[in-house]
Amino acid sequence: MVGNDEIAELLLPEAKVAPEELEARYPERSLPEGAYVTRFAPSPTGFLHTGSLFTAFLAHRLAQQSGGVFFLRIEDTDTKRTIAGSAEELIEQLARFGIIADEGFLPDGEKGAYGPYRQSERGDIYKVFVKKLLKEGKAYPDFCTAEDLARIRAVQEASKVIPGYWGPYARDRKLTNEERKERILRGDPWVIRFRSEGNHDRKVRFHDEIRGDLDIAENDIDVVILKSDGLPTYHFAHVVDDHLMRTNLVSRGEEWIPSTPVHLELFRALGWEHPRYAHLPVIMKLDHGNKRKLSKRKDPEAAVSYFLKEGYPPEALLVYLMSIANSNFEEWTEKEDSFDFRAFPFSLGKMSLDGALFDLDKLTFFSRELLAKWRGGDMLPPLLSWASENDPSLAERIRKDPSYMERILDIEKDRANPRKDYAKWSDVGPASAFFYRDLFEPLEERGFPYDPKYELSFISSWLQECADGMLYGVEESLWWSGVKELAAKRGFATRNKDYKERPGDYVGSLVDAAELLRLAITGAKRSPNLHEVISILGKEETRRRLLHEVRRSADSSQE
């Protein structure tokens, strides 16, 4: 008689460590009551997805606010899909969002006593437990080829039974150990499958921290736990790792709900308690009236790098994500007059159950609000580092005279309701262009859209009067009354009401007078506060711009 032990030995001779030894090597963590041990466990198969950032962010928050531990594990058991360097890129990007793990796979190497934190380096650990299951008869080698599996599936489809490698359809479950030994020695390729005791007509109930109690059919599939390449599947790796790393709350995407019964059964078979689960809703997008998952291929905003490239401050994205996670966060920000989500008590129970639609408008709103609170001095460093990567000419302009840019960024910031011009760093370049002579000149040459009701000769003389009579270096109200005086002399109505009542008595309203002035100085009908603009440009440049327009309009009026 060939026993299970012999088969296990034949299959996995390299697994020599005793399970107990591993248990001892990774002891229970001693943490305060209620502390969460969470993790982010990405597959290094490409860029950081916005949904992954959401998941990582919340796991991180949960650990931090409970005084627990947040670690990062790389799930690279699918060697075919692993992309070299993407794990490093992932953690580097997370770090830009301030999501830095307490332990695990980190930018400067591994840290923590529960490693290794890369599944591809944990092969021996998994095998120890696979071997244990083998010995206990809870797992067995399966010699099916892809064609064998396809055939089984075809039979199942034809007879309309539930597809999958289960019960009577689990071909190699029924092999005798003698047969197994023979085939192993013969060198037939194999995988290890878990022998499920489940019955899909029965339901398992488990508690989800977000959704409450869930009743789902038991697993009855003999899932593969060790692949032919010697690495475990997700299911097995999750169970072993989260047990050994002493995770107590697994937060992951809701796509995992249907396979949770598999995990529960594996935990039981190994004699372990399972962690708590929180299945997070997935971020969606509206596409032709249909909701669908944010797609890597179709949606630029599915990649976190998109936001970085556009120059949204990372903080703003996180504020937005927190607002979809807990909608009461928004009320909290108003009450506390703060966007500091670190101080906000995030709650799994308050999460909504279905996936939120990604709303760029709302992100923009938060971003504007956030940046409005920053002074020029706070904005300069992140702006410069963004520009260095994404807008070299802007970066150069800033470097040449940082304090000039700082003054531009500070326009109308010094008040109770600060100006909200910028939602992202890429807004700064276009918005500030007219302050720079080399960028402004082409605008000048092109001509300005002055109101055609004014003759060019009139414009010319009005601007000349402004150039000569305008006050510089004085505070705004003084400056403005100076302008008003000039406008009155020129025949503009100084009060809008007057103009509205008797338009015939005036050449225009103060609005018109100011618009001509604004156009000459900034090149646009819309601009930030003119007084502040002028004081940043300085008397010389302002005069130069005015006189240039005086000349130009005089010239064209003669033609």
Next chain:
RNA sequence: GGCCCGUUGGAGAAGCGGCUUAACUCAUAUCCCUUUCAAGGAUACAUUCACGGGUUCGAACCCCGUACGGGUCACCA
């Protein structure tokens, strides 16, 4: 297709059987203020909670069915 989860305004949502003639935020529109823009202020925007039925004196809230949306059914995670 089977199973699971869900369905409140354009978006995020509050609500958990009478206090809802459905809060709040974003977006949109109009008006006010105003030297433009931004900001700010005011107002409008679900005659009703996917639909149908039931329970109840009373339902967005409880039950059943239907529809719709999403997820999942791999040696991928």
